[in-house]
Amino acid sequence: xxxxxxxxxxxxxxxxxxxxxxxxxxxxxxxxxxxxxxxxxxxxxxxxxxxxxxxxxxxxxxxxxxxxxxxxxxxxxxxxxxxxxxxxxxxxxxxxxxxxxxxxxxxxxxxxxxxxxxxxxxxxxxxxxxxxxxxxxxxxxxxxxxxxxxxxxxxxxxxxxxxxxxxxxxxxxxxxxxxxxxxxxxxxxxxxxxxxxxxxxxxxxxxxxxx
Numbered sequence: 453x454x455x456x457x458x459x460x461x462x463x464x465x466x467x468x469x470x471x472x473x474x475x476x477x478x479x480x481x482x483x484x485x486x487x488x489x490x491x492x493x494x495x496x497x498x499x500x501x502x503x504x505x506x507x508x509x510x511x512x513x514x515x516x517x518x519x520x521x522x523x524x525x526x527x528x529x530x531x532x533x534x535x536x537x538x539x540x541x542x543x544x545x546x547x548x549x550x551x552x553x554x555x556x557x558x559x560x561x562x563x564x565x566x567x568x569x570x571x572x573x574x575x576x577x578x579x580x581x582x583x584x585x586x587x588x589x590x591x592x593x594x595x596x597x598x599x600x601x602x603x604x605x606x607x608x609x610x611x612x613x614x615x616x617x618x619x620x621x622x623x624x625x626x627x628x629x630x631x632x633x634x635x636x637x638x639x640x641x642x643x644x645x646x647x648x649x650x651x652x653x654x655x656x657x658x659x660x661x662x663x
Contacts, residue, residue, distance in 0.1 A: 456485075456486045456487070456551075456552030456553065456577075456661065457486065457487045457488070457489065457548075457549070457550070457551050457552060458483055458486045458487070458488050458489070458551060458552060458553045458554065458555055459489050459491075459541075459544065459545065459551045459553070459554040459555070459564075459567075460472070460475065460488050460489065460490045460554075460555050460556075460560075461491070461514075461541075461554065461555065461556035461557070461560030461561070461563050461564050462490070462492075462493065462512070462557060462560045463557040463558030463559050463560050463561075463583075464497065464501070464513045464514070464524075464525060464526070464558055464559040465497050465501060465502060465503045465511040465512075465513065466511070466512065466557075466560075467492050467493070467510050467511065467512045468490035468491065468492045469490075469510075470506070470510075471490060471557065471560070472488075472490055474557075474643075474644050475555070475557075475644055477644075477647055477650065478555075478644055478645070478650060478653070481647070481650040481651070481654060482580075482650045482651075482653040482654040482657060483555070483654075483657060484654070486552070489544065489548055489551070491540070491541065491544050492512055493512040493513050493514045493537060493559075493560075494512070494514075494533070494536065494537060494540060495512060495513045495514065495515070495516060495533050495537070496511070496512060496513075497511040497512060497513050497516075498516060500522055501513075501524060513525065513533075513559060514533065514534060514537040514559050514560065514562070514563045515531045515532060515533040515534035515537060515559070516531060516532055516533055517530070517531055517532075518530040518531060518532050524616070525559060526558070526559065526562075526585050526616060526617060526621075527588065528588060528589065529588045529589050529590070530589055531587075531589045531592065534563075534566070534589075534592055537563060538563065538566050538567065538570060538595075541563060541567050542567070542570060542571065545567070545571060545575060549575070550575075551575070551576055552576065552577045552578065552661060553576050553577055553578040553579055553580065553657065553660070554567060554568065554576055554579045554580075555579070555580045555581075555582075556579070556580075556581050556582070556584060557582045557583060557584075557644060558582070558583045558584060558616075558617065558642065559584075560584075561581035561582055561583060561584025561625075562584050562585065562587060562592075562625070564579055564581050564584070565579070565581060565584060565596075565602070565606075565625055565628070565629075566592070566595050568602050568604045568606070568629075569595050569596050569597075569602045569628070570595065573603050573604070576604055577605070577660050577661055577663070578604070578605050578606065578607070578656070578657055578660035578661070579604055579605075579606040579607070580606070580607045580609070580653060580656070580657070581606060581607070581608050581609070581622075581625070582608075582609040582610075582644060582645065583609070583610060583611065583614055583616070583617045583622065583642050583643070584608065584617065584622055584625055585617045585621035585622060585624075585625060586621055586622075586624035586625040586627075586628070587625075596628045598628075601627075601628055601629055601630045602628055602629045602630065603629075603630045603631070604629060604630075604631065605631040605633075605656075605660045605663070606626070606629050606631065606632050606633070607632075607633040607634075607635060607653065607656050608622050608623070608625065608626040608629075608632055608633065608634050608635070609622075609635045609636075609637065609645050609649070609653075610622040610623070610634070610635070610636050610637070610640070611636070611637045611639070611640025611641050611642065611643065612636050612637065612638055612639065612640060613639055613640060613641050614640065614641050614642045615641075615642070616642045617642060619636055622634075633656060635649065635652065635653075637649060
């Protein structure tokens with residue numbers, strides 16, 4: 453795999469430290485030799501969405517549902533904070549790049565897609581976006597130009613048992629890209645792909661870097 457720097461975008465209720473641990477195998481086996489940048493999302497998660505398997509402090513998000521309802525951001529047609537988060541990530545790319553690729557999980561995958569749609573076409577060589585849904589908020593959808601799909605080689609990964617972001621939601625996001633690979637993990641839930649798929653991801657990254 454080429455010498456490179458990769459931007460790593462964590463999911464909702466996670467943070468850089470959590471995502472670093474959860475992508476340990478992925479980074480060692482699919483992105484061997486790369487350097488990684490793990491920015492933290494800027495928004496503390498609302499109490500109703502805080503994961504109970506770890507301390508509430510430090511659980512972060514890139515955007516939130518408007519209001520205090522129990523609708524998760526992934527299912528909301530009215531979200532807030534995404535513009536500020538996107539501006540922050542553009543700044544990270546400009547100040548800490550160049551980056552060969554971006555890897556995002558869940559809400560971080562959505563942000564990775566928005567970043568790819570926003571930055572100049574040659575900013576990244578590849579993206580790997582896991583369990584990421586096509587945004588439902590029309591203002592977020594407007595970042596993508598239906599007449600001009602995102603020209604970035606991207607692997608979209610979905611678990612066929614993911615109840616939070618089912619495969620059709622990820623496929624809808626993949627359809628906004630000109631060169632999208634769509635990988636469905638049999639029995640996979642809302643998480644990082646298992647070891648059995650890491651060689652496939654490694655081959656994709658190698659191909660993208662050598663193109």
